[in-house]
Amino acid sequence: MNDTSPLLRVHNLSHAFGSLLACADISFELHSGEVLGVVGESGSGKTTLLNCLSARLMPTNGIVEYDLRDRGLTDIYALSEPERRFLLRTDWGVVMQNPRDGLRMNVSAGGNVGERLMAVGARHYGEIRSAAEDWLAKVEMDLGRIDDAPKHFSGGMQQRLQIARNLVTKPRLIFMDEPTGGLDVSVQARLLDLLRGLVRELKLSAIIVTHDLAVARLLADRLMVMKDGRVVETGLTDQVLDDPHHPYTQLLVSSVLQV
Numbered sequence: 001m002n003d004t005s006p007l008l009r010v011h012n013l014s015h016a017f018g019s020l021l022a023c024a025d026i027s028f029e030l031h032s033g034e035v036l037g038v039v040g041e042s043g044s045g046k047t048t049l050l051n052c053l054s055a056r057l058m059p060t061n062g063i064v065e066y067d068l069r070d071r072g073l074t075d076i077y078a079l080s081e082p083e084r085r086f087l088l089r090t091d092w093g094v095v096m097q098n099p100r101d102g103l104r105m106n107v108s109a110g111g112n113v114g115e116r117l118m119a120v121g122a123r124h125y126g127e128i129r130s131a132a133e134d135w136l137a138k139v140e141m142d143l144g145r146i147d148d149a150p151k152h153f154s155g156g157m158q159q160r161l162q163i164a165r166n167l168v169t170k171p172r173l174i175f176m177d178e179p180t181g182g183l184d185v186s187v188q189a190r191l192l193d194l195l196r197g198l199v200r201e202l203k204l205s206a207i208i209v210t211h212d213l214a215v216a217r218l219l220a221d222r223l224m225v226m227k228d229g230r231v232v233e234t235g236l237t238d239q240v241l242d243d244p245h246h247p248y249t250q251l252l253v254s255s256v257l258q259v
């Protein structure tokens, strides 16, 4: 694999729910270490696209290829179901907007992190516990809560635990759907700071879906603007936000500035 090969390559991806075309004809490449923000108003197809990219929703048309460590670029929907599940728990991470969808709410915080390590073969209890402690510290969680179940945590703590659970296996690519949605503004700001630091420190590649342009500005190197299931504009984040070309992007940007 040479340095210019993409980590993810998407070709003509479309997905329809019955007669509704939620994503249409989307093609792009994501390279190692790059953070792509997918922005657009509610209903523009962002989540459908993310689900198709992260092997959780088979596209109606098109190909999603990922650079598997042992095979190079491979059509993810040609993998078996167990292979896709393994990928999702190891080389990929998925941070959902609602932590309830990404955490086991009745399993302890340490268990939530540790079980990901067990999925990749870790068996030594002491080592699993110590890795879980390291990760809880990295996401600024109180280690005194390691044996508590996340159902007793605040939304911000749950989200930080979800991040630790997803990063403990050292994934190369992380998918995030509105990772700070539904949190108070001050909690959001702290979480964004944490995410930005981790993405840089771990040189993560990421695809982040958000309707919040401030989140996109802070985290993404490049943006893809969606409207009615189609990509209407792409470019470097600062270029797209400071000098939007498509009228829809201009409207999105100006509506934020007016708030």
Ligand SMILES: Nc1ncnc2c1ncn2[C@@H]1O[C@H](COP(=O)(O)OP(=O)(O)OP(=O)(O)O)[C@@H](O)[C@H]1O
Residues within 6 Å of the ligand: 017, 020, 022, 040, 041, 042, 043, 044, 045, 046, 047, 048, 049, 211
């Ligand atoms: N499971 C489904 N069945 C039928 N239609 C769906 C389904 N999921 C999404 N849609 C429709 O597909 C379109 C795109 O939805 P999607 O959730 O991908 O948009 P979005 O940009 O992520 O919006 P939001 O930010 O509100 O989640 C919408 O018209 C939505 O109603």
